Amino acid sequence: MSPQPAPPSTETPLHYEDALLRRILKEVKTIAMVGASANWVRPSNFAMKYLQGKGYRVIPVNPGQQGEEILGEMTYANLADIPDQFDMVDIFRASNAAGAIADEAIAVADEKSIKVVWMQLGVRNDAAAERLEEAGLITIMNHCPKIEYGRLFGELRWSGINTGLISSKRPRMRAQ
Amino acid sequence: MERYQHRSYFIETPENESPMSKKPNQSGDMTAEPAPYGIETLAIHAGAQPEPVTGARNTPIFQTTSYVFEDAEHAADLFNLQTFGFIYSRLTNPTVAVLEERVATLEGGRAAVCAASGHAAQFLAFFTLLEPGDEFLSSINLYGGSITQFGHSFKRLGWNCHFVDPSDPENFRKALTPKCKAIFIEVLANPGGVVLDLEAIVAIAKDASIPLIVDNTIATPYLCRPMDWGADLIVHSTTKFLSGHGTSMGGALIESGKFDWAKDGKFPTMTEPDPAYHGLTFYETFGDFGFTMKARTVALRDFGPSMSPTNAFYTLTGIETLPLRMDRHVANAVKVAEFLDGHAAVKWVSYAGLKSSPYHQLAEKYLPRGAGSVFTFGLKGGYEAGIKLVESVNLFSHLANVGDTRSLILHPASTTHRQLTDDQREAAGAGPDVIRLSIGLETVDDLLADLDQGMSQAGKK
Ligand SMILES: Cc1ncc(COP(=O)(O)O)c(C=O)c1O
Numbered sequence: 001m002s003p004q005p006a007p008p009s010t011e012t013p014l015h016y017e018d019a020l021l022r023r024i025l026k027e028v029k030t031i032a033m034v035g036a037s038a039n040w041v042r043p044s045n046f047a048m049k050y051l052q053g054k055g056y057r058v059i060p061v062n063p064g065q066q067g068e069e070i071l072g073e074m075t076y077a078n079l080a081d082i083p084d085q086f087d088m089v090d091i092f093r094a095s096n097a098a099g100a101i102a103d104e105a106i107a108v109a110d111e112k113s114i115k116v117v118w119m120q121l122g123v124r125n126d127a128a129a130e131r132l133e134e135a136g137l138i139t140i141m142n143h144c145p146k147i148e149y150g151r152l153f154g155e156l157r158w159s160g161i162n163t164g165l166i167s168s169k170r171p172r173m174r175a176q
Numbered sequence: 177m178e179r180y181q182h183r184s185y186f187i188e189t190p191e192n193e194s195p196m197s198k199k200p201n202q203s204g205d206m207t208a209e210p211a212p213y214g215i216e217t218l219a220i221h222a223g224a225q226p227e228p229v230t231g232a233r234n235t236p237i238f239q240t241t242s243y244v245f246e247d248a249e250h251a252a253d254l255f256n257l258q259t260f261g262f263i264y265s266r267l268t269n270p271t272v273a274v275l276e277e278r279v280a281t282l283e284g285g286r287a288a289v290c291a292a293s294g295h296a297a298q299f300l301a302f303f304t305l306l307e308p309g310d311e312f313l314s315s316i317n318l319y320g321g322s323i324t325q326f327g328h329s330f331k332r333l334g335w336n337c338h339f340v341d342p343s344d345p346e347n348f349r350k351a352l353t354p355k356c357k358a359i360f361i362e363v364l365a366n367p368g369g370v371v372l373d374l375e376a377i378v379a380i381a382k383d384a385s386i387p388l389i390v391d392n393t394i395a396t397p398y399l400c401r402p403m404d405w406g407a408d409l410i411v412h413s414t415t416k417f418l419s420g421h422g423t424s425m426g427g428a429l430i431e432s433g434k435f436d437w438a439k440d441g442k443f444p445t446m447t448e449p450d451p452a453y454h455g456l457t458f459y460e461t462f463g464d465f466g467f468t469m470k471a472r473t474v475a476l477r478d479f480g481p482s483m484s485p486t487n488a489f490y491t492l493t494g495i496e497t498l499p500l501r502m503d504r505h506v507a508n509a510v511k512v513a514e515f516l517d518g519h520a521a522v523k524w525v526s527y528a529g530l531k532s533s534p535y536h537q538l539a540e541k542y543l544p545r546g547a548g549s550v551f552t553f554g555l556k557g558g559y560e561a562g563i564k565l566v567e568s569v570n571l572f573s574h575l576a577n578v579g580d581t582r583s584l585i586l587h588p589a590s591t592t593h594r595q596l597t598d599d600q601r602e603a604a605g606a607g608p609d610v611i612r613l614s615i616g617l618e619t620v621d622d623l624l625a626d627l628d629q630g631m632s633q634a635g636k637k
Contacts, residue, residue, distance in 0.1 A: 041454060043461045046258050053259060121463045144463070155260035157223060158268060159472070160276030161287040161465050166213060170226040 014124070014142055018165070022152050024116050024138065025145065028087040029056065032079055032112075034101050035092030036060030038070050044092040045071070047120075047146040054149060059086060079104050079112065088116040090145060095125050102128035106135040120144055215282065215398060216499045223277030224492070237489045238270040257456065257473060267477055271485035275492050279418070279428045282397040282495070283410050286433025287465035289472045290426060290488065294393060294413025295325055296481035297427030301389060301411055303475040304445060304467060305357050308334030312358040313351050315342040315372060316603045317365035319413075320593035322391065323604060326360075328595075341603065345376035352384055357442060358409075359388050363402055363542055364395040366578065367588050367605055367612040368552030369526030371538040378406035385442065387435050393417070394550050394578070398502040399543045408435040409467070416579030420494035420501055424487040429471055433464030446470065452478070501581070501617060506546030508623065509615040515624045516553050521561070521631045526605065527551035549615040550578045552588075552605060557634060559608045562587055564634035566611065571618060571626040578614035583623055586612045 031051060036058070037044045048058045048071055058073060059082055065075040076082045079089065079101075089105045091098050098119055105117050117132050119125065119141040132139040150156035151163045154171060213221075224235050243262035245251035253259040262268050272290050280288035291297040306312070314326055316339040326337035338356075340347045348359055359381045363374050374390070381388035387408035392400065396417045402410055412418060414426035437446035437459045446466060449455040452474050458466040476482060506529070513527035528539035529547035539547040555561040565585075566574050572585040576592055586592065593606035601607055615623065 040256075041449070041456050043457075046461060049253065049258050053253065147463070150260050154225075154228075157277050158260050158262060158270065158273050159287070159465075160268075160273055160280065160289050160468060162222075162277055162280040162285060164281075165225075166217070166221045167225055168221070170231050171228040173228050 016140060016143070018152060020138075021140070021143075021148050024088070024118075024140070025149050025152065028116060030059065030084065030086040031056055031088045031090050031145070032059045032061050032082055032086045033090045033092060034061040034079070036062050036065075036070055036075070037092075038062075038065050038068065038075075047090075047092070047144060050146045051149070057086075058090075059084070080108050082112065085113040087114065088118055089114060091117065091119045091123055093123065095119075095123050098123055098125040099128040102132050105137065106131060109135060109137060116140070118143070118145055121147065218281050219278070219398075219498050220496045222281035223274040235271055235274045235489065235492055237485050238265075239485055240269075241265050257453070257461075257469070265485065266480055266482045267472060269482075269485050269488070271492075272483050272488040275414075275426075275483070275488040275495075276428070278492065278495060279397075279412065279414070280430050282498075283392070283430045284397075284401050284403045284432075285410065285430040287468035288428050288430040289468050289476060290414070290428050290483040291476065292427065292481040292483055293425045294391075294411065294415060294427040295321060297411045297413075297429045298322065298325060298391075299479070299481065300471045300475045301409055301429050302330065302335055302358075303479070304471040305387070305443070306335045307445065309336075309355065310334075310357045311336045311338060311353055311355040312360060313338050313340050313348055313356055314360040315340060315362065315365070316600070317342055317370045317372070317605060318360075318362055318391070319366040319393075320588065320596060320604065320606060322360075323593075323600065324595045339600075339603075342370075342372045342377070345373050345380060348377055349380045349383070352380075356384065356386060358386050359384075360391070361388070362391045362394060363400055364528070364539075364548050364550075365605070366394050366550060367592070367610065368550060369528050369533060369535060369547075370605060371528045371535040371542060371547065373538060374400075374402060374405045374407070374542055381408070382406065385436075385439050394548050395543060396498060396502055396548075398499050399506070399545050399548060403430075403432045403434075405542070408432050414491050415577070417502065417505070418495055418498065418579075419487075419491040420498065420579060420581065421490070422577060422580035422582060423494075424490040426483050426487050426491050429468070431465065431467045435467070437466070450474065502545070504617050505549035505615060508617065508620045509549035509551065509613075510546070511620045512613065512615050512623055512627070513551060513553075516627070519628075519631065521555055521557065521635055523554045523556045523609070525551070525553040527553075550612065551615075552610045552612050554607075554609040554611065555631065555634065559589075561631075561634040562609055562611050563590075565627075565630045568630040568633040569626050570629070571622060572613070572630075578612075580614065581617045583616035583618055583626075584614040588612050 060070040060075040063077040066077040116138045121144040124141045129139045157163045242264050254261050254263050276288040276290050314337050338351050340351045363372050389409040390402040390407045392410050393413040393416050410430040412428040437443045446459040458470040462469040510529050516522045517525045528535040572583045588606035589608050593601050
């Protein structure tokens with residue numbers, strides 16, 4: 001799920017430990033999705049619906065949709081306007097817009113109790129990541145939480161995708 | 177929160193599962209690549225996990241056409257591709273999915289879709305790439321059936337293939353046209369002995385911003401991993417060495433995940449809203465596995481050449497021993513080729529594993545574990561002697577296949593390459609005196625004795 005496919009990067013490749021991604025996806029409950037679209041065929045709408053189906057609350061942030069509902073949730077113009085607390089910011093905007101959103105997240109991090117800032121597949125802003133890490137926020141770039149959830153919790157491989165996971169353990173079925 | 181939770185369960189991967197890395201990166205450093213498992217381990221484990229409900233260790237054959245939805249919304253989400261899951265086995269099946277992930281992993285790719293045969297996988301690749309009127313380049317050193325598929329049947333769909341002599345890679349550059357959307361090659365080519373300069377051809381495809389498709393059937397990912405050299409797509413006839421026992425038809429299409437489909441507007445099927453999928457844009461929505469998603473949810477959905485779960489099961493079982501089998505296939509092939517090379521009745525042997533082969537250096541570069549076990553040779557007695565040999569052998573089976581445990585023999589000009597013109601046959605390495613062998617896993621001395629007695633019978637007037 002990417003807002004804009006990025007050209008193959010010449011920057012250092014990103015690698016995040018599966019244990020870190022798994023911990024984030026297990027601990028996070030509420031996500032502010034910046035750039036969430038009301039158009040149901042857009043990737044952000046797909047990701048929002050999927051994450052809702054997995055039990056997350058997703059709060060859309062999109063100035064163009066301010067005051068309207070997307071998938072049953074009220075949309076806000078920016079992070080500061082969201083009345084509730086949220087654990088994670090998911091950035092569905094172009095890489096060059098991610099810096100300003102990161103700074104916004106840093107500014108309200110304590111008040112909103114933000115722990116993670118996650119930039120979507122195709123979104124990468126190394127300078128912003130440095131500021132976020134300095135502010136104590138876990139930062140993930142160029143990944144999609146929907147795809148990573150599907151990968152780490154067993155669904156992505158149903159579509160023939162290389163999950164990179166090898167295990168002889170019996171997966172546990174857990175009631176939600 | 178009730179309304180967010182329409183799924184009744186989720187599958188939790190146990191905590192101590194390891195990522196594809198033996199040494200977890202403790203430092204949290206974002207740049208280190210994990211050390212990969214070896215290919216023997218991956219051939220057995222990739223894609224497969226114990227079945228969660230029963231604990232079955234081997235991958236079950238999910239012999240079912242369809243899957244019960246949890247509720248109406250789940251059904252709608254699946255049809256919209258908004259969530260992952262099974263609908264109908266024309267699209268996805270749990271047994272086939274294990275095979276797909278396994279071949280994707282072995283090739284170092286991001287994703288794969290399987291098909292009923294190698295030819296079906298090729299069709300899925302080109303239907304996902306091309307519009308009517310588009311063109312592509314293909315090496316002339318190909319399996320004869322592929323030459324016919326590209327040259328005749330694809331033409332009727334408006335896809336125009338230009339065949340290129342690959343002995344000088346620059347020939348591909350010269351043959352490029354503005355409408356060319358892909359280059360297709362077999363690095364280790366069927367019927368025999370030819371190895372292409374993969375790295376040079378990758379560079380030409382990159383310069384032209386078009387994907388390089390490699391048919392890796394004859395080499396297998398054990399002998400050559402074209403994506404490590406920069407190939408973008410791989411197709412397989414899993415019918416051959418991957419299933420490995422002559423039991424099961426099948427094909428696979430694998431994507432590297434590294435090709436930029438959006439770069440210069442050449443691939444609207446990937447980057448523009450798809451009317452066959454309510455305006456979904458595949459590259460944008462699925463990123464580095466968008467090509468596979470499109471091949472599956474449009475080409476496979478609408479044309480229907482799906483792999484059966486039973487064939488996927490046989491193929492998975494075959495792949496578990498691929499590394500062992502390929503080592504023995506290669507060892508036997510080297511001995512047979514050397515034997516033929518020194519035999520009085522033999523005029524020539526084309527096997528890239530022989531030091532005398534003009535392709536020996538390329539083979540050492542791209543196929544360091546060996547040049548496979550499919551190759552050709554010619555008898556001094558020409559066409560007549562060749563036909564007689566094929567009919568005189570007792571262990572070698574006279575049939576149209578390669579990559580079996582059994583050793584196979586064939587006269588391509590009158591069989592697999594029959595539909596071609598004389599010139600095409602010569603160019604493809606399937607002239608009138610050519611005999612093709614696929615060396616199996618029998619006791620090698622028995623194979624030598626069988627060929628020896630066959631050739632002495634063929635020498636009799
Ligand atoms: C190199 C190669 N590619 C493709 C094919 C076609 O595969 P299938 O027969 O599975 O359709 C073959 C079959 O002989 C082959 O040898």
